[in-house]
Amino acid sequence: MYVFPGQGSQRKGMGKELFGKYPDLVARADRLLGYSLRELCLDDPDRVLNRTxxxxxxxxxxxxxxxxxxxxxxxxxxxVVAGHSLGEYSALFAAGAFDFTTGLDLVRRRGELMSRAPKGAMAAVVNLDQERVAEILAGLPHHNIDIANINSRRQCILSGVYDEIHAPDVRAAYTAAGGSFIPLNVSAAFHSRCMTDVQEEFARHLAGVDFRAPRIPVIANCTARPYPATGHADLLARQISSPVKWYESLSWLLxxxxxxxxxxxxxxxxxKLTGKIREEPLRIEEPPRVEAPAPPRRPAPSPAPSRTSRRPELVFMYGGQGTQYYRMGxxxxxxxxxxxxxxxxxxALYEAAQGTSLVAAMHDSSRRGQDFDDILHTHAALYSIGWGLTEALRAEGFEPDAVLGHSLGEYVAATVAGVMSFEDGLDLVMKQAHLLxxxxxxxxxxxxxxxxxLHQRRRDLFAGLALAGVxxxxxxxxxxxxxxxADRITEARAALDREGVVAVRLPVRYGFHSALVDDIRxxxxxxxxxxxxxxPRVPxxxxxxxxxxxxxTLNRWDDYAWDVIRGRVRFDELMATAFRxxxxxxxxxxxxxxSFVNFLKHGYGPDHRGTFAINQFGNNAASMGRLREGLREVAGGVPALV
Structure with a gap:
């Protein structure tokens, strides 16, 4: 296995024996960078080699x-290959995910953006394990420090706002616990929430890159597991502000x-780190493999059949913020x-925790026509609506074969599938709403x-706005x-209106899937x-x-709970890969x-069949009746292509 180091390993004179062996690649690098790579690495006449x-x-x-x-x-x-932070790009190059020049252009842009990040600081904490480091951090009165690297059992790197990292009580807390606190010679808070603006801008650059499936496994810093065949851009963007899980990565490989x-x-x-990890590897506990139930035995085909009566799978779909309105349901x-x-x-659970009736807030007739956008109500209301509609269908004998969640709806989908209880899910969304x-x-x-x-092509229209979902x-x-x-949303809507592009402001007061929620990570x-x-009982x-x-993901429910509201909603990619x-x-x-039926109708065509349960135009009983008829027709065996 090959491992590639990250920033901090550079030294004057590196590459001396290599530049003469690969003159064509070095020449390409010089043209792309606009300066001599050889001169920078061997002589560093302007003393800039240590600048990001x-x-x-x-x-x-x-x-x-x-x-x-x-x-x-x-x-x-x-x-297999792996790289520490910046080294992940070298690992991806080695695995064939992109060519030499593409990788160089990516890290050039990454370095430029990271060099312009607000002033930050990093410090190593040695001789304390990750759990103790996190416990101490949680007890400090600072809210802009993250654990950026977990390098070995007893070495973590903190990253955050300069004044907080260098606050006397931070050093004192870790040294009092028996650790060593060592400030690092860096100018920015890499792999922390302070890099979220950099992450978003870099994500736009990544959107124009064509990645190939790696020829050999590459371990991702964000997940400590191999890269999937697709989704490289998302992982590389997330890496900017996510911790480097090196300890877990190497332990998993060992x-x-x-x-x-x-x-x-x-x-x-x-x-050197590998030697320490060998001595005290992280215990890797993989969840037991859940075997999918055997498919039903298919009847023997009649002569020269072209179709089968196997019914389509029912996929229950759950929506998130922006779909709510007063008197829904x-x-x-x-x-x-x-x-x-x-x-x-x-x-009842909501009232016990909050002191008011959730149903009364949802059905407040005096507010009909107004935006239903109080997060303390809407988070719990949307979760409950998704669950309630599921229970209504279950009472009539319909169960999902699979579930799909969109933003907040992912929590509902997980609950319906039995991953978490209704009580735990509702408690999570209520507490999340209070944090927001x-x-x-x-x-x-x-x-x-x-x-x-359009988002990529017209950056003037969308400057400062994150692509929250497609x-x-x-x-x-x-x-x-x-x-x-909010002001940028208003400006963007007005600009789009002038250009004849329809844009609808959602009844949401918070910037989900953007850096505006990073304070509650x-x-x-x-x-x-x-x-x-x-x-889960179903996919x-x-x-x-x-x-x-x-x-x-089940083992990393903390990551998933955050990614649901912070990560990009990739409904288009999901439909292309899971429902071909x-x-x-x-x-x-x-x-x-x-809303899903509209997505299917306008974006995916008549082959994607489906029906909605309710919508904002009322007459819920009739729409539920149409849904029941559709489900009974499906249950009765609608012919499907073999």
Whole structure:
């Protein structure tokens, strides 16, 4: 296995034996960078090698050339590769995810952006394990410090605002606990919440890059597990502000029998860390594999069949913030006992915690026509609506074969699948709402009826706004959502209106899926850790991860609980990968607004069949009746292509 070091391993003179062996690649690097790579690495006449914008391309180039030299010298290709922070780009190059020049351009841009990050600081904490470091951090009166690197059992790196990292009580707390506190010579808070603006800008750069599936496994810093075949841009963007899980990465590899580590690049920092990790590896507990039930035995086909009567799978879909409105579900509440019982159950739990009736707040007739946007009500209301509609269908004999969540709806999907209890899920969303209200500045979200490429192409229209999600996009049609500061949302909407682009402001007071929620990252992850998680009874499809939730996610529910509201909603990618054969599925829209049916109709075509339960135009009883008819038709066996 080959491992590639990150920033801090650079030194004057690195690459001396390599530049003459690869003159063509060095010449390409010089043209792209606009200066001499050889001169920078060997002589550093302007003394800039240790500046981030120069360090990153230089270190990547030297590591990549050294890898090529090993392979060209007849060395066997590695079975797996990993890189520490910046080194992950060298690892991806080695695995064939991109060519030398593409990787160099990526790290050049990454270095430029990171060099312009606000002033920050980092410090190593040695001789304390991660749990103790986190415990001490939670007890300090500072809210802008993160654990940036977990390098070994007893070495973590803190990263954050300069004044907080250097506050006397921070050093005192760690030294009093028996640790060593060592400030690092850096100018920014890498791998922390302070880098979220950099992450968003870098994500826009990554959007124009074509990645190839790695030829060999690459371990990702964010997950400590191998890269999937797709989704490289998302992982590389997340890496900017996420911790480097090096201790877990190496421990996971050791547990799988990878014991021959070779460091490729200048220095031996990773070699020394590997020795420490070997002595005290992290115990890796993978969840038990949940075997999917065997498919029903299919009847013997009749002569020359072309179709089968196997019914499509029912996919229950749950929506999030922006789909809510006053009096949603009221008609069904008045007429459907199972739905009413489910909503009353949630309202009773809400009232016990908050002192007011959730149902009364939802059905306040005096506010009809106004935006239903008080987060203390809407978070719990949307969660309860999704659950209540599911209970209504269950009472009539309909169960999902799979569930799909969109933003907040992911919590509902996980609850319906049995991953967490209704009580735990409602408690999570109520507490999350309070955190948003207390800690996050307000913002807004805008749904844009245009192809997602417009966001990348017209940065003047969307400056400062995050791409929060993509619902569909093809040819002249499309729908994406941006999120950010409320004033910028207003300006963007006005500009789009002048250009004839339809944009709808969502009834949301917070900038979900943007840096505006980053102030509650630690607390949200803590809420996730408090949830008791079980194996799902049916597949759970996630828009945050653009795929089915797996055992790894169950083990990292704290990460997932955060990613649901912070990560981009990738509904378009999920539909393209998980539902390629629409004849196999029937989509049951259990959002409050029927929005999924509109996505399917306008973005995916008539082969994606589905029906909604309720929407904001009333007549819930009739729409539920149509849904029942559709489900009975499906249950009776609608012909599907073999």
């Amino acid at each position: 914008e120069y360090t990153q391309p230089a270190l990547y180039a030297v590591s990549a050339l050294q890898y090529l030299d090993h392979i060209d010298s007849g060395e066997a290709p590695p079975a 547990a799988r029998g990878h014991d021959d580590f070779r460091e490729i690049g200048p220095g031996d920092v990773l070699t 009221q008609e069904l509440y008045d007429t459907h006992p199972a739905f009413r019982d489910a909503m009353d159950r949630g309202s 209200k207390l800690r996050c500045r307000t913002g807004g979200m805008l749904s844009v009826l245009a192809p997602p490429a 619902n569909f996009g093809a040819d002249a049609r499309g729908n994406f959502v941006v999120s950010g500061d 630690h607390e949200c992850r803590s809420l996730g850790r408090a949830v008791r998680v079980s194996a 759970v499809y996630s828009c945050a991860y653009a795929g089915e939730l797996d055992g790894e 054969d629409p004849a196999r599925h029937y989509f049951v829209d259990l959002s409050a607004s029927g």
